[in-house]
Amino acid sequence: MRVQKTVKTLLAGVLVGAAWLAANTLAASLSISLPPETAKLKPSTHPGYLIAMQKCAICHSADYVNQQPSKMTLTQWTAEVAKMKTAYGAPLSDDDVKQIGEYLATTYGDAKLATTTAAPPAEPAAATVSAPAKAVDVMALLNANACLACHAIDKTEVGPAYKDVAARYQHDAQALSKLEVSIRNGGTGKWGAAQMPPFTTLSQDEIRLLAQFVLKQ
Numbered sequence: 001m002r003v004q005k006t007v008k009t010l011l012a013g014v015l016v017g018a019a020w021l022a023a024n025t026l027a028a029s030l031s032i033s034l035p036p037e038t039a040k041l042k043p044s045t046h047p048g049y050l051i052a053m054q055k056c057a058i059c060h061s062a063d064y065v066n067q068q069p070s071k072m073t074l075t076q077w078t079a080e081v082a083k084m085k086t087a088y089g090a091p092l093s094d095d096d097v098k099q100i101g102e103y104l105a106t107t108y109g110d111a112k113l114a115t116t117t118a119a120p121p122a123e124p125a126a127a128t129v130s131a132p133a134k135a136v137d138v139m140a141l142l143n144a145n146a147c148l149a150c151h152a153i154d155k156t157e158v159g160p161a162y163k164d165v166a167a168r169y170q171h172d173a174q175a176l177s178k179l180e181v182s183i184r185n186g187g188t189g190k191w192g193a194a195q196m197p198p199f200t201t202l203s204q205d206e207i208r209l210l211a212q213f214v215l216k217q
């Protein structure tokens with residue numbers, strides 16, 4: 001019968017449609033579950049990549065870099081990095097500025113450099129970062145991470161004086177682990193409304209050293 005056939009066709013159509021929808025929903029949810037790449041710096045074999053991972057994350061996420069116009073030249077990128085140093089106090093040596101400028105220009109722009117091809121062969125970044133540390137010096141860590149841009153030993157700046165932190169936690173048996181968590185994750189509200197940035201690129205040993213240093217003030 002005609003009517004039955006139409007119903008069957010319709011049904012089949014609905015079923016196919018449902019399957020199609022399901023497949024698409026699945027595809028959509030699969031692609032949504034991928035980590036957002038924009039939050040990270042693009043990997044590179046250029047030595048500036050490791051320096052940028054360590055130093056540029058001190059104050060803000062890699063989104064700032066990812067949102068820059070795509071065709072910036074070496075000169076523009078180097079000027080941008082230099083600005084982080086001169087205008088905002090980023091702890092960068094002149095060589096850091098040069099290396100990070102080159103890394104950004106070659107990775108985000110289309111600059112080609114002789115040094116890129118001459119750079120050492122690709123090394124897994126993790127291996128390089130966690131390479132057995134040279135004797136870690138607390139003062140060097142404080143300087144390299146701009147801790148002292150926001151903290152002083154005995155007066156309140158953007159963040160609390162380290163002496164005040166030591167005093168508040170002196171009878172707390174959990175002090176060391178609490179401060180390690182604070183340094184790794186950053187935070188706000190324990191001392192005031194200002195925000196402490198997270199320091200996720202530091203190793204556990206480095207964080208412990210810093211926490212111990214603060215508690216000794």
Ligand code: HEC
Nearest residue numbers: 052055056058059064065068080081084088089090091100
């Ligand atoms: C000491 C803190 C600090 C460090 C370290 C730092 N920046 Fe910034 N950066 C800032 C501030 C502050 C701004 C301006 C934020 C705003 O205007 O909202 C900024 C903005 C930017 C912008 C957006 C464009 C602009 O000029 O405002 C880019 C790109 C950028 N930073 C790249 C970098 C790179 C690359 C590094 C690593 C070499 C870095 N930053 C390290 C503080 C820092």
Ligand code: HEC
Nearest residue numbers: 145146147150159182187188189190191192194195196210
């Ligand atoms: C951009 C400014 C800024 C930088 C850079 C910064 N801090 Fe802080 N820090 C703060 C602020 C603001 C607070 C108070 C946060 C709060 O009220 O919870 C704080 C709090 C702390 C505390 C106390 C945490 C607690 O649980 O009571 C310690 C310890 C500390 N910082 C250590 C460090 C070390 C070590 C570094 C460098 C690796 C560093 N800070 C870099 C702003 C900063």
